[in-house]
Amino acid sequence: MRLGLFLPISLLCITIAAGPAAAQEGGAPMLSALDKTALPGVMAKAVDGFIIPGYRNLSRATASLAATSAALCAEPSEAALQASRSAFAEVVQTWSQIEIIRLGPALEQNRFERFLFYPDRKSTGLKQVQAILAKSDESATDVERLRAKSVAVQGLGALEYVLHGKGADGLAGKGAGFRCRYGHAIAGNLEAIAGELRAAWEKPDGIQAAWKAPGPDNPLFRDNKEAATELLGVLIHSVEMVKDQRLRTFYAGTISGKPGKDNPKLAIYWRSNQTMPSISANFRGLQTFFETSGMQQLLPADSRSIAASVKFLLKTLTSAADRIDGPIDAALGDDERRAVLGFIALNTADLLDRLNRDFGGAIGLGAGFSFADGD
The missing domain is CATH 1.20.120 (Four Helix Bundle (Hemerythrin (Met), subunit A))
Structure with a gap:
């Protein structure tokens, strides 16, 4: 360079x-004035041209991640591990484009923090992830039970440690069953959250309707x-x-x-x-x-x-x-x-x-x- x-x-x-x-x-x-006639069209294009396609892309990327993690657990190998790491990188980059929409459905039910817990300044989340791995806590291998745990152990940060942290290379061998199952549960959780975000924005009478028609009866924009x-x-x-x-x-x-x-x-x-x-x-x-x-x-x-x-x-x-x-x-x-x-x-x-x-x-x-x- x-x-x-x-x-x-x-x-x-x-x-x-x-x-x-x-x-x-x-x-x-x-000084200038806001072009009020242009605003509804701009809001609509933001929804239809960026937000909804962004969440659809995220949904596809997380589905691919869940599939590659399942394949890794079923038949561990170096190639399968690299495929999971590549799928993780794709989710990171897809999420990083749409994470700028930190409002509405992303804030409901702690979806944003459950998808990405960051920054973790005191390594609180890291310690929790390490504890799950050390104890082989099987409750963390079930998506529904994982969703009830700390936001720090169910998102991208936790999965990054599973795939790239200390001991991660063992995922390519037969002895990493629990670690792989935990990673697969995280991937399933990410897929579920992405699906919820996509569905919330695709709903015709939901938040997209509020974005497209500001007015006195609008619950978001008067x-x-x-x-x-x-x-x-x-x-x-x-x-x-x-x-x-x-x-x-x-x-x-x-x-x-x-x-x-x-x-x-x-x-x-x-x-x-x-x-x-x-x-x-x-x-x-x-x-x-x-x-x-x-x-x-x-x-x-x-x-x-x-x-x-x-x-x-x-x-x-x-x-x-x-x-x-x-x-x-x-x-x-x-x-x-x-x-x-x-x-x-x-x-x-x-x-x-x-x-x-x-x-x-x-x-x-x-x-x-x-x-x-x-x-």
Whole structure:
């Protein structure tokens, strides 16, 4: 990898981000009004073009994972183990695109935390998973009984440890029956949750109906401003999540290049080397959500440049994340890849400001309003 490929892009990102902000005098938001006629169509395209297809993809990926884990348990082999690990990676990347929809059905019945318990700062979940494996707790091999246990032992983090943690290579042999059955139960649980999420959004008179028709009788969005706030909030809270919960947990670098203390083992999916593929998928999901929904249509004509720069930043961040492969501790120890991480951190913060201040301000949500602070 050549660092020179990134420096001009970084400067270009900074220049683009500074453009519309410079048009604001004294920090006052650029004024414009939300295009209310465009909003219902944008909301509908977000549902039909991104959310429902995203959950359908997740449902297919988890079904494949459940099938490969069943095959591994039936006939253990190195090939079967690698197939299960590949299916796990596919679920991680599929989930990482749709996990930006952290609302509605995803929050009901703790579905989000049951699918992915992260961050696990005190290793509480890890200890619980290790205890299940040490005790060969058979109740964890039944999907229904597993669902009643801690959220930390039934999702992607738990399955990653089963497939990639200490002792995981034994899954290729005949002596790993319990570990494999536990992993298969987790896969079945993930498939069930994905199916529930898909069904909730596919229901014609359910949440999709509320998204498509804001109004005084709508249980979620009484007016267009509330609907626009939710729509833009998906982007802002997701970018904030990547910045604070994904990058900052393991990368301690600064823009000046003076690193603090890195924590590679706090990185999400570090055991399976899916840290950066998942972050890339987060950015790709945001890019697809933004473009598929046609959010630029909410902007007045004189502010459309904001949408162009948001698209550019998302595409550039996705490409940058794709260039960091392998173990995350190795990337942190490599000057060139570390510089790319710094580039991603810098421009993720820039993107957050672009969405929160510039886009929000342009559609009338900027004055005294901060998505990032939850106001």
